[in-house]
Amino acid sequence: MGLVVQKYGGSSVADAEGIKRVAKRIVEAKKNGHQVVVVVSAMGDTTDELIDLAEQVSPMPSGREFDMLLTAGERISMALLAMAIKNLGHSAQSFTGSQAGVITDSVHNKARIIDVTPGRIRTALDEGNIAIVAGFQGVSQDKKDITTLGRGGSDTTAVALAAALDAEVCEIYTDVDGVFTADPRVVKKARKIDWIAFEDMLELAASGSKVLLHRCVEYARRYNIPIHVRSSFSGHEGTWVSSAPIEQGDKPVEQAIISGVAHDTSEAKVTVVGVPDKPGEAAAIFRTISDAEINIDMIVQNVSAASTGLTDISFTLPKAEGRKAIDALEKNRSGIGFDSLRYDDQIGKISLVGAGMKTNPGVTADFFKALADAGVNIELISTSEIRISVVTRADDVNEAVRAVHSAFGLDSDSDEAVVYGGTGR
């Protein structure tokens, strides 16, 4: 039996009862012969309450102090969890990110892990302890200041520790049963995925699936750490995310052609209208955007109208960044050269993800047919080797997701998954 890293999110440790329930599950793993490292998030709404306090004392809190403040949340949950485990007769020690050796850069509020030196964790394990580590936080390499890793940071902490400790698996406990073929709140017949490859999971995460964040999956793939996403409220097997299928008893797991359908309504679309169709124009636009530190998602350039020599360039970005992007472009209008800007925040994105896609051209056609049959109009298209995404009206998103999910045989009561043969059909 090897070492397992378990991560419990805020909803799993929302109150004293939750903490005691989680403690029992951790002790179970220890009793099964594992060395156990637990990464824990702040309890329930703690982080939101702290943010609220910060806003009351300062409209623009400094990054360093904001991180100092927020890290109090995990300090509380991890100490309580260690106490609860001891109360079950097992020894446990809690460690801050700094004590656990989570070394980051100095970018407060969204620091990146640059090294993990888990000497104290290793010692605690060797002495027979369960080690509890604060998620979401680290210490900066140069200034020794406390940092936080940004949204979903606890998952990244767990995977990084699993890599540094050469863990057998990183278990991510959450309030859902695993990764689904679509958001179960939208698609009632969505199915839990038993196994999914890192690449497909990366595309799902990038396309709006909220269960695992992109950065965490990326980290796991780089160090080849299998992730097991599962519910802390049940004993069910969840979803395995790894490079190759994991054997599950006598049930062989095959790689699906289509992994799932993701959707995202958190983005807006900016269209730069009347751009001269000459080299360097796109570069000027996206240099302006990147100088404003705005992350963009899809980019589409329309075919130039030969008569005018002008074209339109559209891109999508998080709604929260919309104002900033428009301001930056307007400010640089003369430098770039365009007629006007259009901003549209009533869009949605639907993505179909699957490793089988690259060898099955029919997938794309079936995807567009499903959307057409559902009467959904397509505004933008973007593809990768294993993903195809379209932008539609926000109002159409739920209907589009259901239609695509059903057309590809992903519905839970569908007997026949769609099978592609050869290089098309």
Place this chain on the structure above:
Amino acid sequence: MGLVVQKYGGSSVADAEGIKRVAKRIVEAKKNGHQVVVVVSAMGDTTDELIDLAEQVSPMPSGREFDMLLTAGERISMALLAMAIKNLGHSAQSFTGSQAGVITDSVHNKARIIDVTPGRIRTALDEGNIAIVAGFQGVSQDKKDITTLGRGGSDTTAVALAAALDAEVCEIYTDVDGVFTADPRVVKKARKIDWIAFEDMLELAASGSKVLLHRCVEYARRYNIPIHVRSSFSGHEGTWVSSAPIEQGDKPVEQAIISGVAHDTSEAKVTVVGVPDKPGEAAAIFRTISDAEINIDMIVQNVSAASTGLTDISFTLPKAEGRKAIDALEKNRSGIGFDSLRYDDQIGKISLVGAGMKTNPGVTADFFKALADAGVNIELISTSEIRISVVTRADDVNEAVRAVHSAFGLDSDSDEAVVYGGTGR
């Protein structure tokens, strides 16, 4: 202008408004040209709420984890305070006890400071920052674990930092105007003391005065750091505690003969009845008590009754330790040799403190007369060079305090303080 250390207690930073008010006061000191180090406690009821959570997950939380938990409280208040100061246009950085170099022993929940290495604080100050330090906490020298200093620990943090940084003064901000000649809730006419010597303050603290704790005053005396106890809710001068009177404008401050009257109803009395009056008996009793790690206060041995060769030994101790003391003595009854034990938790202690006492024998007589005039019966007496304490019925305490306060001319509307001449009167 030199360096000042300011300490703000939980009631001063109970909510966002309190934090903003305190921030203004800190900035005021900075504007006056001081280098400012601020030690802050957890907000209002935070610590109690955390203790409550701990009790919900474990009836006997481990010391290490309990300290990890509680230190989240100061982390929140100090980060918020730093944000509030920055919002006023001044630079501030917050530091945990560990970051501030507060090195302690490993006794969790009541660690002692063994060294202070404030290198990071000094750097922050030299760079023009206001340094905010978490009170009540440190890091253990051997294991590098987070520790807490026990009740009143933030005051000790402040004094220890003031000593290590060679501060001009340590200002302790609280919710009262300073140290009074008696508890103002009991004696309406109690007066604020302008200046009091370390020694007198030590005796008052040991006798039940709650404003400053004994350990903090002891530390200040050892390093000769003047303490200024004052209210964070007003601009009034408070009470100076130092080795020699501080000049205050043109008003010379003289050392009073009597500093004040303290009282304490948190103790109980144990009487060991029928102890053989021979060498080694008291030693056996108090070895038993100290082996049980119980701190005792007063000890009185009655005169032996010649006829029996037996005597009684009484001592007082915190009520919370009563059960433990009785159990320890009963268990060792045969080893010690006594007839019976009596336990009485309906007692109170009244103490008169003043440096003038040692050269004025009349003080003792006047003290007893005041108590007798008020009809208060005395059960035990104990004295030091500058203090005289008596134990009475708990019901008599308030009346006794008022009578003594008035008899020694301490009442605020009394024109004439009692004056002693020569070596008595």
